[in-house]
Amino acid sequence: MTATAPDQDIALAGILRAQHGVISWRQARRRLTGSAVNHRVVSGRWQRVHLGVYLAYPGQVTRIQRWWIASLAVGNGRPALLAGLTALRLHGLRLPEAAEPVHLLLPAHRTDRDPPPGVVVHRTRRLSRADARLDMSPPCTTAARSMVDAAQWAFDDTTAVSIVAATFQQRLVVLDQVRTVLGTSRRLRRRPVIESAVADAGGGSESAYEIEFLRLCRLAGLPRPSRQSVRRDRSGRRRYRDVYFDPWRVQVEIDGSQHMETRGWYADMRSGNEIAISGVRLLRFPGWAVRHRPGEVIADVRAALEAAGWHGPSLSAGSGSATASHDGRVPHRTRPILPG
Known part of the structure; x- marks a missing residue:
């Protein structure tokens, strides 16, 4: 039984409402003919914002609409998962606003044909249903997976530690959730830094x-x-x-x-x-x-x-304690074990 025009209008409105006015060609063609889609663009009701992606309103693109555009473009008409720092912002992470790319995560077997400018696509062989939040708009990775990915994709170790600290401080994750992600991540960039930061942040440090x-x-x-x-x-x-x-x-x-x-x-x-x-x-x-x-x-x-009366180890060479180098820095040593 084919849908009537009113049914089509209701279904189309539901998609646009859920996706903040952004829709892909593939999604639109389930409800409209190709000529009907083109007519909306030519008449100015819709604007084409990327190859195969449209915005059903005139005016400037908002941040969440930019995320939807990236998600649908990289997913070839189906939503791809926001990831890393982008997903953390969607989860509610409050950090100073900065010009930063939109991070998306795709399974290794899928390809993206034409990502929009300012979009970084990451591929992974480890992406389970448990890592995804399909109920969010746009769909994204969980806060714990997003934090670990954001830390390993960060520009440097300092930024990675700051992301971990902020995510714990703002109560977006708990230690057990992050442990699960780390336990299933065999290959993880800057693992010692991330595990150390998680161990301390999960133990109560606030910054x-x-x-x-x-x-x-x-x-x-x-x-x-x-x-x-x-x-x-x-x-x-x-x-x-x-x-x-x-x-x-x-x-x-x-x-x-x-x-x-x-x-x-x-x-x-x-x-x-x-x-x-x-x-x-x-x-x-x-x-x-x-x-x-x-x-x-x-x-x-x-x-x-x-x-105050503490008698600790001496600072003599070979005592096992770390000492400051000539520039005042304390060198890194072995990575810590996450608290049990």
Whole structure:
């Protein structure tokens, strides 16, 4: 039984509504004749935005419409999965806006004939139904798979760690989900960096700077601190410590750029006074120092711990602790094991 014209109109409207006004030639031809599609383009009702892809409205293309155009173009009329950082943004990841490509993931056996400008197509031999969120618009990979892919496709290690930290911080993934993805990924670029970042972020670190600080502590042989532990101030309000060495009552706060603003600066002073009154040794470092002056940061933390009674390994050669190089950096060593 063939569909009537009203039925066709309803079905077509449903597709356009679900896909934010974007439709492929293949999808349109299921409901319209070829001449009817061409008439819509010639009359200006539709605009052709890519080979075989149309936008059913005049005007500028929005970001989500750009994602749909890329998805349908790369999928040859059927949606391909958004992936990596693009998929994370669709999942709700909040990062500073930047000019970045649209990332799509295709099974290795499929080909893309003509991706739009600004689109990067990645191929994989490992893409299961469990990795996909077909209920999202456009369809995309899961947040955990998207985070791992975004980290391995990142420009450098620092960006990869930042993506992992932000994804955990914004509660888009949990550790078990990421473990599953890592466990099924045999070939993974920068695996040691990603596993280290996941181990720290999954354990409670709230920023890329905190993750880097914990890595430095491990390499320097310092005791393992707790992260984001809770304390009560004099008014009974809950406060969170970035890093806390509990037995020695040494607290470390790692400040991002927001702490340089006048209001934040004074609030931090008051908070620091509160901590000092409680008898805790407080150290503060800007994030850039953790990244660019790690030797100085670790030296201060070690001195504070020793002043508080900690007796750790010596810094003599061959002791097994990491020492800072001449440029102040602490070298990488073996990768950590994800917490069990």
